[in-house]
Amino acid sequence: MAQEQPAPTPAPAPAPLTLQQSTAMKCAAAFALGASLQARGEGAEWPQIMPRGREFFVRTSAQIMDETGRTRDQVAAEITAQARALSDPAALAAAMPPCLLLLDASGL
Numbered sequence: 001m002a003q004e005q006p007a008p009t010p011a012p013a014p015a016p017l018t019l020q021q022s023t024a025m026k027c028a029a030a031f032a033l034g035a036s037l038q039a040r041g042e043g044a045e046w047p048q049i050m051p052r053g054r055e056f057f058v059r060t061s062a063q064i065m066d067e068t069g070r071t072r073d074q075v076a077a078e079i080t081a082q083a084r085a086l087s088d089p090a091a092l093a094a095a096m097p098p099c100l101l102l103l104d105a106s107g108l
Contacts, residue, residue: 027099028057029082
């Protein structure tokens with residue numbers, strides 16, 4: 001008679017993000033959306049987002065993984081959720097000015 005294998009223990013939920021981490025992820029999503037708009041000829045009210053926005057996105061993702069132990073998929077899911085929240089043009093327009101300040105402060 002075969003023995004039952006114990007069910008795998010689910011991975012613990014990641015710790016909540018700090019305000020700085022959450023803001024960086026929101027801005028990474030804003031830059032992805034803004035760059036997409038600019039590629040279609042929109043978003044001219046903002047300075048050119050690429051390539052600095054892409055580098056911010058990549059560095060933020062890696063930093064969040066390093067600091068929190070989140071997987072690439074978990075970080076991607078969180079940035080996707082942020083992008084959904086910013087999909088309304090008014091929400092993106094409101095988020096972009098502080099995010100552009102954060103981009104400038106990052107030195108990229």
